[in-house]
Amino acid sequence: MNILEALQALQRDGIAALEEIRGSGQLPLWYRTYLGRKGRLTQLLRGLGDLSAGERPLAGKRANEVKAALEDAFQARQEHIKAAELEVALSSEQVDVTLPGRPIAPGHLHLVTRTLRRLREIFAEMGFQVYEAPEVETDENNFELLNIPAYHPARDMWDTFWISDEVVLRTHTSPGQIRCMRESHPHPIRVILPGKCYRYEQVTPRSEHQFFQVEGLAVGHNIRLTDLIGTMREFAGKMYGEGRKMRIRGSYFPFTEPSIEVDMDCILCRSEGCRVCKYTGWLEIAGAGMVHPVVLRNGGYDPEEWSGFAFGMGVERPAMLQHGIEDIRYFYGNDLRFLRQF
Numbered sequence: 001m002n003i004l005e006a007l008q009a010l011q012r013d014g015i016a017a018l019e020e021i022r023g024s025g026q027l028p029l030w031y032r033t034y035l036g037r038k039g040r041l042t043q044l045l046r047g048l049g050d051l052s053a054g055e056r057p058l059a060g061k062r063a064n065e066v067k068a069a070l071e072d073a074f075q076a077r078q079e080h081i082k083a084a085e086l087e088v089a090l091s092s093e094q095v096d097v098t099l100p101g102r103p104i105a106p107g108h109l110h111l112v113t114r115t116l117r118r119l120r121e122i123f124a125e126m127g128f129q130v131y132e133a134p135e136v137e138t139d140e141n142n143f144e145l146l147n148i149p150a151y152h153p154a155r156d157m158w159d160t161f162w163i164s165d166e167v168v169l170r171t172h173t174s175p176g177q178i179r180c181m182r183e184s185h186p187h188p189i190r191v192i193l194p195g196k197c198y199r200y201e202q203v204t205p206r207s208e209h210q211f212f213q214v215e216g217l218a219v220g221h222n223i224r225l226t227d228l229i230g231t232m233r234e235f236a237g238k239m240y241g242e243g244r245k246m247r248i249r250g251s252y253f254p255f256t257e258p259s260i261e262v263d264m265d266c267i268l269c270r271s272e273g274c275r276v277c278k279y280t281g282w283l284e285i286a287g288a289g290m291v292h293p294v295v296l297r298n299g300g301y302d303p304e305e306w307s308g309f310a311f312g313m314g315v316e317r318p319a320m321l322q323h324g325i326e327d328i329r330y331f332y333g334n335d336l337r338f339l340r341q342f
């Protein structure tokens with residue numbers, strides 16, 4: 001029997017054997033026998049090398065045809081058998097279509113979102129509207145117009161991610177002050193600016209490269225430092241409970257003058273001293289101050305006629321204090337074991 005006859009026989013045998021198969025469990029054995037690495041076709045192909053150069057092309061072509069025919073027959077038989085088996089399964093096994101589906105558990109708001117909403121509520125009660133500003137800002141709004149020129153050493157405190165030479169991911173919500181003032185002039189302003197900020201810095205349990213801030217801004221006639229302190233006192237009472245003690249310390253920010261840090265008595269240790277308050281009995285809740293005349297002017301308000309205060313506070317930090325969370329990285333780790341607790 002020459003090789004062409006052998007190929008013909010192989011095709012005939014293979015297809016006949018496929019027809020005999022009744023269950024999908026037998027399919028792999030057929031495949032190994034006829035088309036596998038050690039199967040009958042492979043063995044025949046080894047014989048091609050013994051043929052003369054004149055015979056070889058025809059035999060090779062024929063071998064490919066046989067291979068394709070067997071592959072096609074196998075696919076068709078496999079589909080036929082599987083469909084038949086599925087039909088048998090569906091008619092013999094019971095499916096109760098009246099059973100209730102698997103419930104999808106309702107989610108809940110992220111702790112940061114809930115804290116943000118509480119902050120909005122508290123300030124809304126004091127007459128502050130919400131002003132939304134973009135997270136991608138110009139260098140001008142984020143630094144220059146807030147009295148932080150390129151050579152200013154304070155820029156070291158706000159290293160950030162640069163989109164281009166002129167555009168940054170905002171390092172604080174303060175650039176929104178400029179936008180808000182320019183849109184509101186010549187009317188008085190009372191807004192909070194909540195949103196996400198970014199800083200290019202080492203990630204530690206205390207600091208993330210992304211975080212939320214809420215900024216407050218009030219501009220009007222005869223606004224004084226005592227108005228700022230009163231606002232902070234009202235906020236602390238509503239957020240952390242009535243009767244909070246407050247402490248004001250002098251500080252420095254380029255965009256406020258004078259600048260202050262607002263502290264309250266530590267709610268964790270009742271001012272007796274603990275790790276969180278670094279054994280001082282005090283917790284810092286906001287940086288604040290009177291809007292710097294240069295910033296007022298950049299916003300379009302004449303500092304001779306107008307005055308204002310501004311404050312900024314974190315959002316993760318109050319949540320950490322209230323729930324005893326020790327690591328800020330949990331907020332963005334997407335670990336449901338953490339998120340489900342709140």
Ligand SMILES: [Zn+2]
Binds near residue numbers: 267268
């Ligand atoms: Zn403490």
